[in-house]
Amino acid sequence: MLNIKEVHSGYGKLKILRGINLNVPQGGVVALLGGNGTGKSTLLKTISGLVPVMEGSIEFDGQIISGKKPHEIVRSGLVQVTQSKEAYPAMTVEENLMLGAFTRSDSGGVRADLEKVYEFFPVLRQRRKVLSGTLSGGEVQMLVIGRGLMAKPKMLMLDEPSAALAPKVVLEIFSNIYKISQTGVTILIVEQNVRMALLLAQYAYIIRDGVIMIEGSAEDLINDSSVKDSFLGGTVANTKKSLNS
Amino acid sequence: MDFDFGSLLAFIIFGVTIGVVYGIVALGISLIYSGLDIVHFAHGEIYMFGAFLGLVLSQQIGIPYPGAMIGAMVLAALLGMFIERVFYRRLTRSGGGYTVAGMGMIICGFGMSVALMNVAFLIWGADAEPFPVEFGIEPLEINDISIPPSYLLTAVVSLCLMGILNYFLRYTKIGLAVRAVAHNKDIAFLMGINVPLFISLIFGLACALAAAAGVLVGPMQSVQVEMGYLMLMKAFAAAVVGGFGSLPGALIGGILVGIFENLGAAYISASHKDIYAFLLLILVLMYRPAGLFGVVAKVKA
Numbered sequence: 001m002l003n004i005k006e007v008h009s010g011y012g013k014l015k016i017l018r019g020i021n022l023n024v025p026q027g028g029v030v031a032l033l034g035g036n037g038t039g040k041s042t043l044l045k046t047i048s049g050l051v052p053v054m055e056g057s058i059e060f061d062g063q064i065i066s067g068k069k070p071h072e073i074v075r076s077g078l079v080q081v082t083q084s085k086e087a088y089p090a091m092t093v094e095e096n097l098m099l100g101a102f103t104r105s106d107s108g109g110v111r112a113d114l115e116k117v118y119e120f121f122p123v124l125r126q127r128r129k130v131l132s133g134t135l136s137g138g139e140v141q142m143l144v145i146g147r148g149l150m151a152k153p154k155m156l157m158l159d160e161p162s163a164a165l166a167p168k169v170v171l172e173i174f175s176n177i178y179k180i181s182q183t184g185v186t187i188l189i190v191e192q193n194v195r196m197a198l199l200l201a202q203y204a205y206i207i208r209d210g211v212i213m214i215e216g217s218a219e220d221l222i223n224d225s226s227v228k229d230s231f232l233g234g235t236v237a238n239t240k241k242s243l244n245s
Numbered sequence: 246m247d248f249d250f251g252s253l254l255a256f257i258i259f260g261v262t263i264g265v266v267y268g269i270v271a272l273g274i275s276l277i278y279s280g281l282d283i284v285h286f287a288h289g290e291i292y293m294f295g296a297f298l299g300l301v302l303s304q305q306i307g308i309p310y311p312g313a314m315i316g317a318m319v320l321a322a323l324l325g326m327f328i329e330r331v332f333y334r335r336l337t338r339s340g341g342g343y344t345v346a347g348m349g350m351i352i353c354g355f356g357m358s359v360a361l362m363n364v365a366f367l368i369w370g371a372d373a374e375p376f377p378v379e380f381g382i383e384p385l386e387i388n389d390i391s392i393p394p395s396y397l398l399t400a401v402v403s404l405c406l407m408g409i410l411n412y413f414l415r416y417t418k419i420g421l422a423v424r425a426v427a428h429n430k431d432i433a434f435l436m437g438i439n440v441p442l443f444i445s446l447i448f449g450l451a452c453a454l455a456a457a458a459g460v461l462v463g464p465m466q467s468v469q470v471e472m473g474y475l476m477l478m479k480a481f482a483a484a485v486v487g488g489f490g491s492l493p494g495a496l497i498g499g500i501l502v503g504i505f506e507n508l509g510a511a512y513i514s515a516s517h518k519d520i521y522a523f524l525l526l527i528l529v530l531m532y533r534p535a536g537l538f539g540v541v542a543k544v545k546a
Contacts, residue, residue, distance in 0.1 A: 050431055074437030086432050088425060099425055102418065103437035151437065 001026040001155055001186050002047070002078070007056035007066070009046040015054065016042040018210045024155070029177075029187045031201035031218070033194050039210040040190045044159055048080040049073045061154060075103050077154035081147070083163060087140050089133025093124055096132050096143055100150030110150070117146040120176065138169035145176065155186040162193040174200055198222050255390040256511045257504055262396040263465075264503020265403035270458045270480035271487065271495040272407065273451030279427040279490040280447035281337060286354030287328070288455055289477030290361035295321045295456025296468045297369055300376050310378050314402075314460040318453040325452025326445045328357060333448075334441075358473070365470045376463035395464045406457055407496055410450075414492070423447060427490075475519060479506075482526040488536025497537065501525065 002024040010016040016039045024030045034040050045051040047058055049070035058066040060078050068076075087096055097117060101110045118125035121142040127135065132143055141161055148156050161177065162170040174196050181187045181200075191197035198204060198218045206214040206227065214227065221227050270292055277285045295317045303313035336349050382394035414420040425433040426443040434440050458476070459468075466472070479502055487498025502522045509521035529536065 048435060050434060069439075070434035071437045071439045074435065080435050082432055082435060086429070088428055088432070090428065091421075091424065095421055098418070099421055099436050102422055102425075147436075 001028075001061060002188065003059040004043075004047070005057050005059075007043075007046060007058060008054040009042065009051050010054065011042075011051065016210050017046065019056070020207070020210075020212060022205055022212065024186060024188050025203075026186055027181075027184060028203065029181045029189065029201045031197040031204040032188065032190045032207060033192070033197055033204055034207040035192060038207050040207055041159060042210075043207070044080060044157055044190055047073075047157065048078070071103075074151060077152075078157070079148050079151045079153035079155070080157045081144050081159060081161070083144075083159045085140070087132045087135075087143050087147070089131065091132060092129055093132050093135070093143055094128040096147050097124070097128075097150050100147035101152075103151060109152070113150055113152065117149055120149075120179070121146055137165050138173065141165060141169075141173055142176070145173070145180075149180065149185075153185060155188065156180065157188045157190070159190050160192060161189070162191060162196060170196060194227070252390060252511070255392070256507045258392060259396065260504030260507035261500050262392075262400040262503070263462075263507070264483075264500035265400050265407075265496065266458045266461055266499070267476075267479045267483040267502050268496040268499025269403050269406055269454045270476055271483035271499050272410065272492065273454040274477075274480055274484050275487075275490055275492070275495050276427070276447055276451045276454075278484075280423070280444055281329075281333070283333070283337070283350045283354070284481075285451070286351060286477065287357035287361055288451070288480070289473030289475070290358050290365070291321055291325055291452045291473075292455040292459045292476050293365060293468075293470065293473035294324060294361065294459070295452075296376070296459030296463045296472065297365060297374075298456065299460030299463055300374060300468050303378070304376070310380075314457060317456045317460050321456030321459075322449035322453040326449040329445055329448040332357065358477075362470055362473065369470065371470055373467040373469035375467050378464040393465075399461045399465065402457070402461060406454065407492075410454070411492060419446075423450075478519075479522050482522045485526055485536055486529045488538040491536070491538040494536055494538030501537075 002022070004020055004022040007020045008015060008017055020043060022030075022032070022043075032040055032043065042051060046053055049065070049068055049072070053066040056066070057064055060073070060076060063076060065073050065076060065078065088099070091099070094114075097114060098110070101113065104110055118128070123139055124142060124146055127139065132140060135143060145158070145161065148158075158177065161173050165173065170193065177187065177189065178200060189197055189201060198221055201218050204215065204218050204221050205212050206221070214221065214224070216224070270288065274285060274288050277283065277288070298320050299313045299317035302308045302316045303310055308316060333350070333353065336353055378395065380394040380398055382397065384391040384393050385397060414424055422433070422436075422438045422443060423446065425436060425438060426440055426447065430440050433443070462472075462476075480499070483498035483502045484495055485498070486501055487494030487496070502525060505525045506518055506521040509524075510518040
């Protein structure tokens with residue numbers, strides 16, 4: 001559904017991504033993993049058109065979207081869920097959600113989807129009239145996911161849904177993302193929480209310094225020793241070993 | 246001068262009526278500030294153009310006053326969008342993402358102000374033109390002081406415009422999108438909003454408000470090329486007093502500036518009428534730098 005071929009991009013003269021190849025099949029859940037400053041967010045921004053593509057091409061749903069404006073890309077059904085801190089704090093929960101449906105003109109369908117989002121996240125219904133700036137971290141994360149759903153996306157891209165959340169809340173958010181994927185929405189999830197992301201995804205890419213280092217099915221990556229070493233706490237164990245010897 | 250409660254009341258009423266006009270110009274400056282992150286220093290000239298356009302439409306073409314006002318608002322909005330697209334857009338774009346850091350935009354604004362003033366001078370000349378309008382309403386009498394109908398009308402129309410704007414921003418889909426663009430352009434893009442188009446819209450809206458103010462003030466004073474400068478300064482003071490980016494703040498700030506300068510003119514010295522607005526501005530900046538309704542400077546990541 002999403003095909004990224006040899007994409008280079010960055011800010012001004014500073015090149016961040018150096019030849020990314022990535023593929024998300026229709027209906028699948030794919031994870032993009034990596035630490036801070038590895039180019040994860042830049043890749044998302046490049047896909048959604050906020051950062052221009054320098055070289056290479058991005059194809060979504062049979063159409064080339066590289067070079068299109070962000071609002072045109074959203075209209076084609078590829079929706080990015082922003083990081084949780086990027087709700088509109090001075091707007092109410094409901095206003096935020098309605099903003100997600102900005103591209104749609106079927107008001108009946110929008111009403112129905114709003115109802116669906118409220119059923120999905122009952123806490124949002126309770127708090128629909130309050131300013132989203134007063135919500136807790138988990139609630140804001142639900143809000144931005146709900147806002148993404150309001151656009152009736154073919155594919156959702158999630159930017160670190162687990163960031164700065166308590167483990168229990170992370171579990172709840174991820175189970176919700178799983179439910180969303182079951183409804184047929186294709187998902188690309190960008191994460192630092194490798195363990196959770198690999199439980200959810202079928203396939204994963206690990207990015208470092210703007211290039212894809214490792215890719216493979218989630219099962220393979222969980223058992224891969226180098227992934228274990230660098231992401232699943234292996235390094236700590238190894239350091240201990242080397243200290244003891 | 247003997248203290249007389251009736252005249253005090255009248256001065257306050259005069260202050261409020263001119264104050265709401267400052268308020269709607271301030272609202273435009275505030276809108277542009279939150280939408281484009283620039284202080285638009287040529288806004289006074291848009292106001293002046295609005296007044297002249299209203300004058301031309303009503304006196305020379307013969308459109309009734311309300312129609313002339315709407316016409317002037319539409320034309321000024323088009324003028325504003327043209328200026329924004331052709332001149333400001335290049336600067337904001339080179340600043341990256343429709344925001345500008347630095348002096349370039351301020352200087353461009355001042356330059357635009359001088360350029361517009363001279364264009365108006367070429368078209369209409371330097372003379373003050375009277376803008377007589379028959380409202381067909383009796384002046385309001387309060388304790389022997391009569392308030393001319395143009396003042397009453399001005400206050401009512403300004404408040405209506407603000408009410409409409411408030412409704413538009415709060416309860417319509419387009420208004421919601423305007424607020425989204427004003428707050429954060431990247432997220433607005435991700436919501437599927439055509440941000441460059443909306444920036445033009447915000448600019449046009451602000452210019453329409455300034456033109457309405459021009460057509461309202463025209464009959465009270467007269468219309469001339471240099472009327473914009475003082476209005477810009479007063480409206481700027483109103484926006485700062487109320488808190489930049491706050492809609493009720495712009496209104497209250499405008500009214501405060503209006504009352505303050507009218508009382509100052511009445512009880513201290515009428516020949517220094519224009520000083521009092523800035524006195525208020527300085528006082529507010531000293532004790533409440535964010536303005537009465539402003540939030541402490543928003544920090545952008």
